[in-house]
Amino acid sequence: MSTGTVFTKDTTIYAKWTKKPKPDPDPAPAPGPTYEYRTLKDGATGGTLTGWFTPNAALVVVQNQLHEKGACTACDEIRAA
Numbered sequence: 001m002s003t004g005t006v007f008t009k010d011t012t013i014y015a016k017w018t019k020k021p022k023p024d025p026d027p028a029p030a031p032g033p034t035y036e037y038r039t040l041k042d043g044a045t046g047g048t049l050t051g052w053f054t055p056n057a058a059l060v061v062v063q064n065q066l067h068e069k070g071a072c073t074a075c076d077e078i079r080a081a
Contacts, residue, residue: 033054034054034055035052035053035054036052036053036054036055037050037051037052038050038053040053040057040058040059041059042059042060042061044061045061047059047061066078066079
């Protein structure tokens with residue numbers, strides 16, 4: 001804790017004030033897609049999926065159809081079962 005200075009007679013004090021530079025604005029976000037939390041809905045089936053998606057994401061449900069071989073690990077595992 002600082003106690004300060006006690007003056008016992010008339011004293012002139014000089015102070016120099018400097019203006020701090022403005023901080024840089026927030027840095028630009030990294031390049032790449034932006035994500036927003038929302039629910040996607042398939043119009044044909046009414047199926048929904050909620051999570052973080054890019055603004056142009058869409059949900060399309062197709063029954064009984066797997067992704068092309070090699071395009072999706074989960075579908076490849078289903079084929080192998």
